[in-house]
Amino acid sequence: MKTGMDFEDLMEEAYQLPNGAAKLGLLEEAARVADINGMVEEAYEARSEIVDAATFCGYPMKALIAFSWQLGKFDQQPELYDEETLLWSYKWILGKMPDFPEISREKIMELLEDFGARFKSYGYSERSYWYYRFRIFMDFGEMEEAGRSYDKFRMLDRDFMSDCEACEQDEILRYFMLKGDDEKVLEVAKPILKGRMSCAEIPHLTLSEVLMPLYRLGRKDEADKHQVKGYRLIKGENDFVQSFSEQMEYLTLTNPAKGIDILEETLVLAADHEDAYAKMMYYAKAASLLRRWTEEKDSEGYRLRLPASFPYEGEPGDLLKLADYFEEYARATAAKFDQRNGNTHVSSLIA
Amino acid sequence: MSTPNEYRFQVNLSGMIQILSNHLYSSPKVFLRELMQNATDAITARKEVEPGYQGEARIELTGTGDQLTMMVEDNGVGLTEADIHEFLAMIGQSSKRGQQALLDGETSFIGRFGIGLLSCFMVSHEIVMLTQSVKGGPSMEWRGKPDGTYTIRQLDTQLSPGTKVYLRCTPEAAHYFEAEYVKEALFYYGALLPYPVTLIHDGVQSVVNQDSPIWLTRPELARSCRAEVLAFGERLLGEKFQDFIPLTTASGRTGGIAYVLPHAVNLNAKRSHRVYLKRMLISEKAENILPEWAFFVKCLIWTDELQPTASREHFYENEKLEEVRSELGDALRLGLTEMAEQQTERLQKLIRLHALSMKALAVQDQQFYAMIHRWLPFETTRGHRELGELIDEGETLYYTGSIDEYRQIHHVASAQSMLVVNAGYIYDKELMAMLPVIMNNVETERIEPDEVSMTFTDVAPAERNQYYDALRLADSALQRFRCRAEVKGFKPADLPVLFTLSQESSTLRALEKASEESTDLFSSVLGSLSSGINSAGYSTLYLNVNNPIIKRVLTSPDNQMTPIAIEMLYVNALMMGHYAMNKQELEVLNQGIVRFIDWGLRANTNHEGDA
Numbered sequence: 001m002k003t004g005m006d007f008e009d010l011m012e013e014a015y016q017l018p019n020g021a022a023k024l025g026l027l028e029e030a031a032r033v034a035d036i037n038g039m040v041e042e043a044y045e046a047r048s049e050i051v052d053a054a055t056f057c058g059y060p061m062k063a064l065i066a067f068s069w070q071l072g073k074f075d076q077q078p079e080l081y082d083e084e085t086l087l088w089s090y091k092w093i094l095g096k097m098p099d100f101p102e103i104s105r106e107k108i109m110e111l112l113e114d115f116g117a118r119f120k121s122y123g124y125s126e127r128s129y130w131y132y133r134f135r136i137f138m139d140f141g142e143m144e145e146a147g148r149s150y151d152k153f154r155m156l157d158r159d160f161m162s163d164c165e166a167c168e169q170d171e172i173l174r175y176f177m178l179k180g181d182d183e184k185v186l187e188v189a190k191p192i193l194k195g196r197m198s199c200a201e202i203p204h205l206t207l208s209e210v211l212m213p214l215y216r217l218g219r220k221d222e223a224d225k226h227q228v229k230g231y232r233l234i235k236g237e238n239d240f241v242q243s244f245s246e247q248m249e250y251l252t253l254t255n256p257a258k259g260i261d262i263l264e265e266t267l268v269l270a271a272d273h274e275d276a277y278a279k280m281m282y283y284a285k286a287a288s289l290l291r292r293w294t295e296e297k298d299s300e301g302y303r304l305r306l307p308a309s310f311p312y313e314g315e316p317g318d319l320l321k322l323a324d325y326f327e328e329y330a331r332a333t334a335a336k337f338d339q340r341n342g343n344t345h346v347s348s349l350i351a
Numbered sequence: 352m353s354t355p356n357e358y359r360f361q362v363n364l365s366g367m368i369q370i371l372s373n374h375l376y377s378s379p380k381v382f383l384r385e386l387m388q389n390a391t392d393a394i395t396a397r398k399e400v401e402p403g404y405q406g407e408a409r410i411e412l413t414g415t416g417d418q419l420t421m422m423v424e425d426n427g428v429g430l431t432e433a434d435i436h437e438f439l440a441m442i443g444q445s446s447k448r449g450q451q452a453l454l455d456g457e458t459s460f461i462g463r464f465g466i467g468l469l470s471c472f473m474v475s476h477e478i479v480m481l482t483q484s485v486k487g488g489p490s491m492e493w494r495g496k497p498d499g500t501y502t503i504r505q506l507d508t509q510l511s512p513g514t515k516v517y518l519r520c521t522p523e524a525a526h527y528f529e530a531e532y533v534k535e536a537l538f539y540y541g542a543l544l545p546y547p548v549t550l551i552h553d554g555v556q557s558v559v560n561q562d563s564p565i566w567l568t569r570p571e572l573a574r575s576c577r578a579e580v581l582a583f584g585e586r587l588l589g590e591k592f593q594d595f596i597p598l599t600t601a602s603g604r605t606g607g608i609a610y611v612l613p614h615a616v617n618l619n620a621k622r623s624h625r626v627y628l629k630r631m632l633i634s635e636k637a638e639n640i641l642p643e644w645a646f647f648v649k650c651l652i653w654t655d656e657l658q659p660t661a662s663r664e665h666f667y668e669n670e671k672l673e674e675v676r677s678e679l680g681d682a683l684r685l686g687l688t689e690m691a692e693q694q695t696e697r698l699q700k701l702i703r704l705h706a707l708s709m710k711a712l713a714v715q716d717q718q719f720y721a722m723i724h725r726w727l728p729f730e731t732t733r734g735h736r737e738l739g740e741l742i743d744e745g746e747t748l749y750y751t752g753s754i755d756e757y758r759q760i761h762h763v764a765s766a767q768s769m770l771v772v773n774a775g776y777i778y779d780k781e782l783m784a785m786l787p788v789i790m791n792n793v794e795t796e797r798i799e800p801d802e803v804s805m806t807f808t809d810v811a812p813a814e815r816n817q818y819y820d821a822l823r824l825a826d827s828a829l830q831r832f833r834c835r836a837e838v839k840g841f842k843p844a845d846l847p848v849l850f851t852l853s854q855e856s857s858t859l860r861a862l863e864k865a866s867e868e869s870t871d872l873f874s875s876v877l878g879s880l881s882s883g884i885n886s887a888g889y890s891t892l893y894l895n896v897n898n899p900i901i902k903r904v905l906t907s908p909d910n911q912m913t914p915i916a917i918e919m920l921y922v923n924a925l926m927m928g929h930y931a932m933n934k935q936e937l938e939v940l941n942q943g944i945v946r947f948i949d950w951g952l953r954a955n956t957n958h959e960g961d962a
């Protein structure tokens with residue numbers, strides 16, 4: 001068992017694992033061992049890894065907790081640590097903040113300013129500040145403000161602290177998606193779909209995002225291809241819960257049976273997810289999918305395979321009840337977001 | 352019409368070479384592959400006009416020092432004067448359109464020939480090519496220099512059809528011209544070529560590639576020549592393999608041998624397979640040709656249906672590649688299926704080495720899971736066991752969702768001989784959750800640390816009533832740690848207390864710890880998050896009535912003594928469980944120790960006083 005392992009063993013074992021709950025478990029253990037033994041720099045190192053791993057496998061809360069600790073230590077003794085790595089992770093943390101409905105709008109704006117001030121103090125381009133401002137206002141559903149930040153950040157030069165071009169392109173795509181401009185969405189998606197821009201998360205995210213726009217424009221054949229390819233890229237990955245919801249939304253309209261497959265395969269990932277926004281989206285789309293599925297002949301007597309850990313007490317064969325369960329959950333979460341944002345932006349997205 | 356081509360060529364050649372060496376190729380050593388590829392293309396082209404034609408390539412090394420020269424000769428189609436002009440023009444065009452055109456690789460045979468030839472400038476300051484086309488015409492000589500000047504002339508003598516390329520090595524590239532190196536490299540690139548490749552050095556001739564084995568084109572025959580296949584794999588891939596699975600696609604245009612790696616591999620390890628395109632090595636680092644889960648094999652793959660990039664070192668990620676990838680994956684899966692049905696021992700051996708890979712695949716594919724589930728290893732409270740053995744126990748399989756949870760309960764669970772699987776490792780949780788779906792008669796259930804308490808023996812109400820005062824004192828002492836006390840009986844008896852934490856309270860603990868250390872802004876952000884968790888976040892300290900000390904604490908409540916004893920037991924439980932303590936808890940520990948020492952000493956003095 002892992003009880004007697006020392007810091008180095010734990011870290012080494014963690015390094016060998018891909019991002020996921022198992023890796024996080026080891027890293028948290030390593031941080032604990034370092035804490036208990038007063039090894040501050042080691043504890044910092046372990047938390048850097050936690051932030052990295054947690055951000056990309058569905059544990060934004062764990063990432064935030066570890067990052068907060070790091071930032072505190074950094075401010076006490078900045079000369080001990082590398083500011084670039086830390087401020088690079090600040091971008092991830094900031095980007096996820098709006099996904100926690102418990103965090104108020106004021107607090108998020110304060111964080112944005114803190115982020116901007118820190119970037120400025122190290123002489124980094126202001127572009128990152130405006131880019132994240134753009135993203136945050138999109139999350140709030142304040143499209144005009146988002147638009148102003150959009151114009152602003154694109155005027156500024158990129159620097160080494162900027163997000164990669166593929167990721168930025170995907171956020172721009174989201175902007176036009178929120179504005180409901182399908183043609184523009186596809187235009188923006190083009191360099192990604194052509195393979196000219198890519199990174200660890202792109203085109204993974206994009207392939208699912210373009211499904212509905214393509215469908216609405218009557219380009220189902222293309223959409224079908226992207227659906228298959230997109231799902232292959234994200235299958236089994238905790239990081240893409242929102243993409244699963246987009247896949248389900250599309251399949252609800254085109255191939256509910258396939259959608260049910262995806263629901264069964266991915267529910268275990270979604271149910272365990274710390275990102276309230278992604279989970280809400282997933283539950284909302286799962287509800288519509290289940291309702292649509294009950295209209296199919298094959299759904300008669302069908303019992304949805306629920307993960308063993310799923311906290312649903314009812315009968316898995318009563319698909320409509322299950323749909324209600326998912327929908328209720330999604331609505332309750334949306335209501336929290338609406339209250340925080342002071343508008344009905346989020347609930348309108350799942351209506 | 353004639354001057355512009357020449358102009359482009361002369362202006363851009365040095366730039367082209369820059370592009371080639373810096374961007375297109377991974378290393379200068381590929382010039383040899385490029386020459387081999389040109390020879391192969393030329394021989395293939397000749398075979399198309401003359402079926403049954405026996406191709407051949409000869410490489411000769413002569414001279415030493417700055418006279419060291421390499422000659423590469425093939426008996427393929429050869430080039431006419433017009434062909435030579437065409438490839439030069441093509442290069443000019445490519446360079447005008449810039450690097451992107453090159454990288455897109457949309458070039459014809461002649462164009463590729465020229466680009467391949469140019470790669471020789473990375474190792475030689477002069478390229479001389481003598482060529483005679485099968486189409487007739489005079490024999491031609493082309494001499495090119497890296498500054499872009501070149502000459503073309505007709506030879507007086509008539510050569511036999513084919514092409515010879517002469518390279519004089521630059522001082523920096525001398526090691527690429529050493530006979531030993533050239534021999535290895537020729538085998539490396541051309542081991543699968545269907546015609547003989549001969550190296551001539553110091554008057555000694557040797558054929559570098561043996562006859563290409565029959566199972567290369569018909570992998571289904573590989574099984575009957577096991578030893579040969581394994582030996583070939585060892586020579587080419589440099590590892591001593593013990594097992595392999597033949598691969599084919601439906602079209603028969605891609606095939607290969609998947610060698611099972613004889614050692615366990617890291618999940619993050621680069622999955623590099625060696626791929627031959629039309630019998631020429633194209634890549635030894637092809638990662639994208641097999642599905643991700645196939646990290647337990649190293650493959651030798653040949654294909655003639657995929658499109659290479661301009662450097663001829665990788666494949667384009669297109670639909671064709673995707674199709675080939677999924678077919679190769681199916682072939683691999685089929686191989687495993689057959690093993691599960693017919694040669695379980697072989698499969699067992701494979702699973703022992705590559706359990707993670709097998710689990711990754713099982714998570715994606717239920718049928719596969721059903722087939723191999725018996726041999727998958729898990730860590731349990733009864734040691735490392737295979738799933739089959741666990742199922743045979745006929746009990747409900749309890750499993751934890753994380754290593755953390757397992758760590759919290761495994762002492763207690765194993766003391767009570769409760770069967771709990773540590774499913775915190777990657778894929779294990781999913782596999783345990785799926786198990787009842789694939790096996791009708793098996794039950795699994797996820798267990799939370801605080802549920803282990805269910806297997807504790809309850810204390811009868813009458814007895815509990817005796818402890819009422821002590822428990823009330825305990826609860827109020829623990830309240831500030833958001834913890835409550837409960838009395839239970841459990842094994843082992845020498846374990847006085849057990850601390851359990853639900854998922855929520857575990858998050859809360861981490862949150863508070865970070866909050867203590869962080870900036871004001873982040874502390875307040877964490878504060879807003881914790882408000883959402885607070886209500887659920889109570890942890891439990893179980894007091895074991897079977898433990899004599901606990902029994903005494905419970906039966907003699909004391910307003911002063913009991914709270915301190917309980918607090919000390921609480922921090923002790925934290926330490927036993929390897930929890931990091933917050934400031935408040937550390938204080939309890941420090942004060943508690945001092946106070947106990949004080950009492951101990953005082954009791955001692957009083958005692959002496961009595962005497």
